[in-house]
Amino acid sequence: MEKDKVPQDQSNLTKNNVKELLYATDENGNYTTTLSTGWEPKTIALSNSIDEINERIADAKQQVLNGEASPIVYFMEINKMDLTILSSYVGFWKWRVKRHFKPSVFATLSDKILQKYADAFEVSINELKNSITK
Amino acid sequence: MELNFTHHQSAHCENGVASNLLKNSGLNISEPMVFGIGSGLFFVYLPFIKVNYAPAISYRTLPGQIFNKVATRLNLKIKRQKFSSQSNANKALDENLKNNIPTGLQVGVYNLSYFPDEYRFHFNAHNLVVYGKTETDYLVSDPVMETVTTLTHEELNxxxxxxxxxxxRGQMYYPIQIPTNVDLKSAIIKGIKNTCRDMLAPMPIVGVRGIKFVSKQIRKWPIKHGTKKANHYLAQMVRMQEEIGTGGGGFRFIYAAFLQEASVVLGNEExxxxxxxxxxxxxxxxxxxxxxxxxxxxxxxKEDAYNTIADELLDIANREEIFFKKLKKAIS
Incomplete structure (x- = not known):
């Protein structure tokens, strides 16, 4: 890639004033570094993943409201976690976390266990239990 | 407390930290040189591992390997420590700062407050250097950022x-011994040989063959998984290839910069x-x-669009196959 062809598109980096460094060739064909504000194909790829996450959050919320899933599922999604990541944060086996996804099981959890989830999501137990249904 | 440390922005975090730490200890070595000697260029496709709900594709070797290979090939000694207790990890870092040692850390991206929100994923193989501490903050040189920054004690933890x-697991690392004369030439040759071996490996999911395999899979994605999932897979692949850290083109431009530098060191026009x-x-x-x-x-x-990009990918793979064979010859 030639230096003057390095894209300077608007991106999610622009608003934080972050620029990334790229390697490109100068007019003599020698390598040099240059900064870029962003590149459209990347921005689209990123917003595609963000849309995906937002959809997952909305789905999870609906499931909680329908009584098909416990609030843990919702908080897992807004924290961009998946089962593996969540289970390593709370220190339970994956099958146990999965069990806690059931509203009927969730209702019986002790405060000690709930606290671990609350810590992982950085909310209080009360918020964990009630913030969606309210 | 602030140690004397010069921050240079780099494309990729691990090369950048390695290059910055070594420069700070008096060994002037560029980011592409670290990447090339450490054989960072790679390709692997792991359909059975999902990252962000898409098959894992990596354009680089495992975290930590680049710096380790650089250390072996240049005869440097790097100390690495992991911790099971957070307070011990903090103590060790503070001790290092007291002893005037800027320290490299492996960190997770999700709680890096200076990153734009959209970039904060649960990705744990990021690297940065801590070069000082105040009452409330640690002074941080994150190589993908233009300038130095800070994290609160709690955030760093x-x-x-x-x-x-x-x-x-709190991993920290720093060079403890750097020889006065390093043999750059033999290190470069070892680095190139290693990369050629990786990229031409006779395994279906690695190197050039891995790229060909992905090309074959891409054709099936829309039929097998439906449009939505196929699009998501493709977007993830592009992110791995182009996101901050690769220097563009799935590390190919950094590698080209390395080859240019290497040609001067080795006096090899090819x-x-x-x-x-x-x-x-x-x-x-x-x-x-x-x-x-x-x-x-x-x-x-459309099915056709997927076939078109699959063809493009296949063409790239074929060209890389020829390329790495030539490269192997050029240094033997």
Whole structure:
């Protein structure tokens, strides 16, 4: 890639004033570094993943409201976690976390266990239990 | 407390930290040189491991390997420590700062407050240098940022003990011994040989064959998984290839910069020509990203569009196969 062809598109980096460094060739064909504000194909790829996450959050919320899933599922999604990541944060086996996804099981959890989830999501137990249904 | 440390922005975090730490200890070595000697260029496709709900594709070797290989090949000694207790990890870091040692850390990205929100994923193989401490903050040189920055004590603690795949477990590292004369030439040759071996490996999911395999799979994605999932897979692939850290074109441009530098060190004109060829291959990777983005932007994946980019990818793989065979010859 030639230096003057390095894209300077608007991106999610622009608003934080972050620029990334790229390697490109100068007019003599020698390598040099240059900064870029962003590149459209990347921005689209990123917003595609963000849309995906937002959809997952909305789905999870609906499931909680329908009584098909416990609030843990919702908080897992807004924290961009998946089962593996969540289970390593709370220190339970994956099958146990999965069990806690059931509203009927969730209702019986002790405060000690709930606290671990609350810590992982950085909310209080009360918020964990009630913030969606309210 | 602030140690004397010069921050240089780099494309990729691990090369950048390695290069910055070594420069700070008096060994002037560029980011592409670290990447090349450490054989960072790689390709692997792991369909059975899902990252962000898409098959894992990596354009680089495992975290930590680049710096380790650089250390072995240049005869440097690097000390690495992991911790099970957070307070011990803090003590060790503070001790290092007291002893005037800027220290590299492996961290998770999710709680890096200076990153734009959209970039904060649970990715644990990020690297930065801590070079000082105040009452409230640690002074941080994150090589992908333009300037130095800070994290509060609590924030640094969180990123050092992020959980999940590649959990850093407080890992810190720093050079403890650097020889006065390093043999750059033999290190470069070892680095190149290693990369050629990786990229031409006779395994279906690695190197050039891995790229060909992905090309074959891409054709099936829309039929097998439906348009939506196929588009998501493709977007993830482009992100791995182009996101902050790769220097563009799935590390191909950094590698081309390395070959150019290597041609001067080794006095090998052929490497200069090969550097130009690698640049062109990098440009093709960029074109691939543009074509792919057209598909997931329109959200209407015709089967044909997937076949077109699969052809493009196959062409890149074939060219890389020829390229790495030539490269192998050029240094033997």
């Amino acid at each position: 969180k990123v050092r003990f992020a959980k999940g795949a590649f959990a850093p 490497l200069k020509e090969l550097s130009k060829e690698m640049t062109k291959i990098g440009d093709s990777w960029r074109d691939f990203a543009v074509e792919a983005s057209r598909i997931y932007k329109n959200r209407s994946a």
